[in-house]
Amino acid sequence: MNAQFKKGVLELCVLSYLARRDAYGYELAEKISSRIEIAEGTLYPLLRKLKSEGLCETYLSDESGGPPRKYYRLTDKGRETGRRLRQEWENFTRNVALFMEDDDE
Amino acid sequence: MNDFLMRLERSLKHMDAQEKQDILQDYREHFEIGLATGKPEEQIAQALGEPEQLAKLFSAMGAAGRAHKSRGCKASLRMIAAFLSCKGGGGILAALLYLVCLAVMISLYAGAMSVVLAGAGSLAVMVAEIVKGYPIWAVTALFAALMLGSGGMLCCKGLALLWRRLFGALPLLVKRMMQKSAGKKAMA
Numbered sequence: 100m101n102a103q104f105k106k107g108v109l110e111l112c113v114l115s116y117l118a119r120r121d122a123y124g125y126e127l128a129e130k131i132s133s134r135i136e137i138a139e140g141t142l143y144p145l146l147r148k149l150k151s152e153g154l155c156e157t158y159l160s161d162e163s164g165g166p167p168r169k170y171y172r173l174t175d176k177g178r179e180t181g182r183r184l185r186q187e188w189e190n191f192t193r194n195v196a197l198f199m200e201d202d203d204e
Numbered sequence: 205m206n207d208f209l210m211r212l213e214r215s216l217k218h219m220d221a222q223e224k225q226d227i228l229q230d231y232r233e234h235f236e237i238g239l240a241t242g243k244p245e246e247q248i249a250q251a252l253g254e255p256e257q258l259a260k261l262f263s264a265m266g267a268a269g270r271a272h273k274s275r276g277c278k279a280s281l282r283m284i285a286a287f288l289s290c291k292g293g294g295g296i297l298a299a300l301l302y303l304v305c306l307a308v309m310i311s312l313y314a315g316a317m318s319v320v321l322a323g324a325g326s327l328a329v330m331v332a333e334i335v336k337g338y339p340i341w342a343v344t345a346l347f348a349a350l351m352l353g354s355g356g357m358l359c360c361k362g363l364a365l366l367w368r369r370l371f372g373a374l375p376l377l378v379k380r381m382m383q384k385s386a387g388k389k390a391m392a
Contacts, residue, residue, distance in 0.1 A: 124230055125237040128251070138253030143230045144261040151265075166236055169229075 105137055109145060111188055114173070114181030117155060123168040146171060154180055206235065208249040215259030227262055309367050316359035323353025 112131050116122060122130075124146060128139040149155045154177035161167040173181065205213070209231060216224050231252070238248040252258070326349040333342035 123233075123237070125234050128234070132251065138251075138257075139234075140231070140252035140255070140258045141261065143227070143234075144258065144265060146230075147227070147262070148265055165240060166233070168237070169233060 105135065106141075108135065108188075109137060109141065110149075111181075111184050113142070113145060113149065114154070114177060114184060117171055117173045118178060118181050121170045121172045123170050125168075127171070149177065153177075206245055206249070208252065208255050209235070212255035212259055215256045216262060217259070218263055305370055309363065309370070313360065313363050316356050316363060319356030319359065320353055321356075323349050323351075323356055327353060 109131070112135065113127060116127060116130060124143060127146075128142050131137060131142070132139055146155070150157060150171075153174060155171045155173050157169050157171055159167040160170050209228060212231060213224070213228055216227060234252070235245065235248055239245065327346065330342045330346040330349055333339060334346065
């Protein structure tokens with residue numbers, strides 16, 4: 100798929116997933132790449148960016164018994180940004196779909 | 205440390221050791237969890253993508269931000285080095301643009317400084333004249349020299365402000381460019 104599409108969409112996917120539950124990097128990579136073909140490694144620069152922009156924060160947890168995992172949790176700002184992005188995305192895709200079906204002219 | 209991590213470590217440039225370790229740790233954890241679920245190492249590495257391309261994403265993110273924070277010669281050099289490391293993304297162009305801005309600012313600054321020096325120099329001469337015999341022209345010229353000197357100082361101050369603005373805007377602009385180009389390659 101077009102690389103430019105993916106880049107914007109990846110952020111949207113991460114923010115939407117984290118809005119539902121906290122997650123660790125590997126989990127996000129698995130979930131997203133099961134639906135969209137991405138280079139999973141690009142997730143970590145993105146997560147770092149989100150953290151530096153104050154959209155998410157991290158904590159260590161080893162609830163599953165194994166080695167500690169770094170979990171990502173959305174901040175209020177991240178939640179807000181996710182909502183806004185989602186709205187923009189929905190408007191955008193709706194309008195593109197309408198435009199493509201528009202054969203009156 | 206596996207091949208992916210070693211290549212990533214080699215490619216992560218322009219950042220301090222702590223940041224580098226943090227980044228490597230994220231990927232190390234990714235491998236650990238993947239291996240624990242029974243995935244072969246090669247498959248995990250392949251799904252992650254090219255470590256060199258990923259490193260560029262990190263460099264593009266970090267370098268401009270840090271150069272923005274620190275000032276002076278070292279920061280400028282680091283900035284240029286970071287630009288050049290992103291060849292695909294107009295990095296050379298950005299480095300040139302940056303150098304030109306730097307050169308223009310330095311020459312303007314030198315100009316302003318020489319005005320200040322000229323003011324200070326003539327001020328000294330006039331004071332000497334006044335001490336000697338108090339001629340009326342020297343008093344007038346004294347004021348002129350004072351004006352010249354303070355005018356030059358104002359110019360310096362203005363240039364410093366302008367530079368700070370440029371220094372703030374340019375790295376951000378280039379950072380966007382670099383992220384865009386690095387992102388495109390890493391995703392493809």
